[in-house]
Amino acid sequence: MARGITERLSELLSSRGMSQKDLSTKTGITESAISHYVKGDRIPRGANLSKIAEALGTTTDYLLDGKSANKEDDLATARLLIARNANDMTQEERMELMKILIQGDSD
Structure with a gap:
């Protein structure tokens, strides 16, 4: 499971042109903790997961499992x-x- 979060964190940081330091500054989470999350040594939980999702403009669901619960949630997330x-x-x-x-969706 950590590998999926690791990949999504790295992808989101890259696509937003953010460094781990930028994410640390935006969230108030230490650079060390962010580094552990990105490497997959630790999984962010609770408040930190929410802070990271908000800073990256995504949802905690996306960070955890890579998908939303349903199409209505996808649309609401897109609007947000x-x-x-x-x-x-x-x-x-x-x-x-x-x-x-x-x-x-063309799938």
């Missing part, structure tokens, strides 16, 4: 993430998200 990050997004990123939301 867009609202949280709209000011930091470029026009191209907004348009790409709108296109994805309009087209829906």
Whole structure:
């Protein structure tokens, strides 16, 4: 299980252009603890998991298991993430998200 969280943390940090130090600063969690989470030595729990999810613009469910409970949750999460990050997004990123939301899931 730690490996999945490790991969998702690393992926989210990379996709957001954040360092472990940046995440530490945003969450108030020590750099050492963040490093242990990213390496998979420890799994964040409780308040730390929530802080990390919020700082990375995701959910605790995604960090823990890589998925949401259902499609309605996915849509609610998408809306929340867009609202949280709209000011930091470029026009191209907004348009790409709108296109994805309009087209829906192609699976």
